[in-house]
Amino acid sequence: MSTETLRQTHRPTPLSPATAVEGPRGGRRGRRRSQSASRGERFGLIAAYLAVIVAAVIFAAPLIYAFFSALKPSNEVLLAPPTLIGSEARWQNFVEVFSFAPFTTYIANSFIVSVAGVLVVLAVSATAGYAFGRLRWPGRDVVFVLFLGTLMVPQEVLVIPMFVVMQWFGWVDTYQSLVLPWAFTAFGTFLMRQFFRGIPFELEEAARMDGAGPVRTFLQVVLPLAGSALAVLAVFTFLNYWNSYLWPLVTVNDYNALGTLPIGLASFATQSGTRWDLQMAATIISMIPTTILVIALQKHLVKGIATSGLGGR
Numbered sequence: 001m002s003t004e005t006l007r008q009t010h011r012p013t014p015l016s017p018a019t020a021v022e023g024p025r026g027g028r029r030g031r032r033r034s035q036s037a038s039r040g041e042r043f044g045l046i047a048a049y050l051a052v053i054v055a056a057v058i059f060a061a062p063l064i065y066a067f068f069s070a071l072k073p074s075n076e077v078l079l080a081p082p083t084l085i086g087s088e089a090r091w092q093n094f095v096e097v098f099s100f101a102p103f104t105t106y107i108a109n110s111f112i113v114s115v116a117g118v119l120v121v122l123a124v125s126a127t128a129g130y131a132f133g134r135l136r137w138p139g140r141d142v143v144f145v146l147f148l149g150t151l152m153v154p155q156e157v158l159v160i161p162m163f164v165v166m167q168w169f170g171w172v173d174t175y176q177s178l179v180l181p182w183a184f185t186a187f188g189t190f191l192m193r194q195f196f197r198g199i200p201f202e203l204e205e206a207a208r209m210d211g212a213g214p215v216r217t218f219l220q221v222v223l224p225l226a227g228s229a230l231a232v233l234a235v236f237t238f239l240n241y242w243n244s245y246l247w248p249l250v251t252v253n254d255y256n257a258l259g260t261l262p263i264g265l266a267s268f269a270t271q272s273g274t275r276w277d278l279q280m281a282a283t284i285i286s287m288i289p290t291t292i293l294v295i296a297l298q299k300h301l302v303k304g305i306a307t308s309g310l311g312g313r
């Protein structure tokens with residue numbers, strides 16, 4: 001075969017005009033699609049941020065109005081039409097709160113009751129959640145279902161029976177009556193049980209092979225892994241005790257000695273009228289500890305909710 005024949009045989013076939021243009025045109029179409037997709041993602045992200053900002057403004061509007069109302073003179077809080085900013089900024093309202101009522105005592109009592117309640121709830125819920133989630137014993141699931149059924153009973157129904165029980169024990173008008181009745185709830189047990197069920201059983205088996213019993217396994221192996229779930233439960237419990245109004249109102253007789261913050265906020269409404277400016281200032285002061293707590297434990301809250309069965313899994 002001659003050289004000319006080889007050249008003719010292996011000569012590349014010329015492309016048609018349509019085929020020659022198809023490659024670049026397809027590339028342009030792909031780029032256009034990617035650009036339109038990126039623009040769509042950008043618009044979606046912007047819309048999501050705008051929706052979050054609008055929701056944040058809506059939810060923060062009452063707090064913002066309460067803060068500016070706390071800085072108004074008392075005769076300007078209920079003006080019609082309402083105004084956001086008063087004629088002057090009375091920062092002394094935040095100081096006058098403590099002289100109008102024993103507000104320092106209310107804050108101290110709320111701290112004592114909330115911290116004690118958190119400690120009791122964490123201890124009870126962690127042990128009960130471990131028993132329901134990791135240990136096998138007859139009737140475990142039936143007892144757990146009955147225990148969860150108590151969540152459907154509203155607190156208002158239990159106030160009178162619980163008050164009678166406190167009278168039997170002689171705990172009316174004491175810290176015990178403010179802390180213990182609501183420390184044995186099913187919510188904390190359910191939360192800890194859901195978290196404990198997600199821990200691999202191989203960890204417990206390894207601990208048993210090393211000679212650890214159930215108590216040591218719980219304290220040294222399982223419980224250290226539950227830090228995020230305990231943080232979630234601690235925040236929820238602290239907020240519950242901190243904001244409780246009905247039960248302290250029933251079980252406390254001497255409000256000046258054992259009154260908590262919700263009762264203290266109600267004390268600004270007297271027979272001669274309500275000091276709305278001082279009540280708003282006291283409300284802002286009462287929100288500071290819980291806000292700091294939530295911000296400090298925000299990372300643990302997100303992780304705990306995601307891993308303990310409350311995140312929609």
